[in-house]
Every structure is written in C-alpha cells, then in structure tokens.
Amino acid sequence: MLHITRASADGVAACRCPDSLMAVPDQSETPWDGSGWQMACHKCGKAFTFGKAVRINMKLRDFILKDLRQRDLPKELLNDPDFIDGCCESIGEMMADLEEGKEYVYLDGMLIPTDHEGPIEFDGIFAAHELTSVPHLELKRDKGAARHLLADPRYWNDRALPPEDEDEELDDEFDDDEDGEFEDEAADDDADAGPAGRR
Numbered sequence: 001m002l003h004i005t006r007a008s009a010d011g012v013a014a015c016r017c018p019d020s021l022m023a024v025p026d027q028s029e030t031p032w033d034g035s036g037w038q039m040a041c042h043k044c045g046k047a048f049t050f051g052k053a054v055r056i057n058m059k060l061r062d063f064i065l066k067d068l069r070q071r072d073l074p075k076e077l078l079n080d081p082d083f084i085d086g087c088c089e090s091i092g093e094m095m096a097d098l099e100e101g102k103e104y105v106y107l108d109g110m111l112i113p114t115d116h117e118g119p120i121e122f123d124g125i126f127a128a129h130e131l132t133s134v135p136h137l138e139l140k141r142d143k144g145a146a147r148h149l150l151a152d153p154r155y156w157n158d159r160a161l162p163p164e165d166e167d168e169e170l171d172d173e174f175d176d177d178e179d180g181e182f183e184d185e186a187a188d189d190d191a192d193a194g195p196a197g198r199r
Ligand SMILES: [Zn+2]
Pocket: 015, 016, 017, 020, 041, 042, 043, 044, 045, 046
C-alpha cells in the first residue's frame, strides 16, 4: 500500500525518525494546535508537516491496529470491530488517491498534494475551507511563520462547521416521536373513556 512518510524536505518537522509513517490522525477540537494541519509520526508521536507517499509492505488494517494499540485507548474501543472498520474506511479514503513519490500535507481530514493547482474548497472535519493555494507552503519560504494562517484559531473558528453531533439527529427523531406520543396519548385518553368514548 501507499503510505505517507515524513518528507526529507520538511524543514519544520519535530520528528527526526528516518522511517516515520503518518499515524492515524487524532485531530483535536482545537485543530489550530497542529492536529488539524500537521501529521504525527507513528513512532515518536512528534509532528511533521510535509509528507511523501511511499510504498510499504503492510496492510492498512494491520498498520492501523498496531498504531492504535500503542495509544492510550480504552480496550473496549480497540476490540470494537465497528470502530476499527470506521478508522480503516476513513484512512483508506484519505489515502485512496496518493501517488507514489508525491508530496502531501494534511488539512482537516484531507491529504492535499503540495503541487495542487487551483483553489482548494472542501468541508473538513472542523471547518469549511476556501483557499487559493496550499497554505502550508508558506512554511517552506519562512520557517518562522509564527503567525501562520493554520495556527490561528480565528482562521478555524471563522469557518467552523456546525457540530455534527448525533444529539442533533436524535433531537429531530425525538420531535417526530413526540408528535407520535401526543397522538398516542390522545388515543389513550379515548381508550380510558371506554370503547364507547371513541365515537
Ligand atoms: Zn518520528
């Protein structure tokens, strides 16, 4: 399979491992901290920004299991086939279009080739992005780009998508149920009045 290793051209990486691979992304709720626009090394856990697609002799599922097992995750989660399947599916999708030897950056659930031309528009895990170019490239020109766009909470918060939480869906369902319950209650009242009361 094709995987992502730290690109040797990454001058801003904290990871120094010669054989790093992109760990299963663990994007936090504050993606500007780096978790939303950098990759983490599966070995040392440190960040790198520029990755290169390389062929490795391993199955995606095996890599994901190995990577997740070295983290502090609850056992129930690791033994939950639905959770593992979900991880494999989302990482598989993310890596589906990798081209060997190409350089990539991570942004909000997507891997974007750094030679991408034209606008970048997508709804990520956290935010809706509309960019004219790959913003990470600024770091290649200026390592000290401290006020880097992607490290700025305002960039993310200004574009934040409404939280996609299951509660909302449940609320909708609940509303429907409520209507149903109301009818049921009315029917119950009628029933209380006895069969004659229904007419
Ligand atoms: Zn590393």
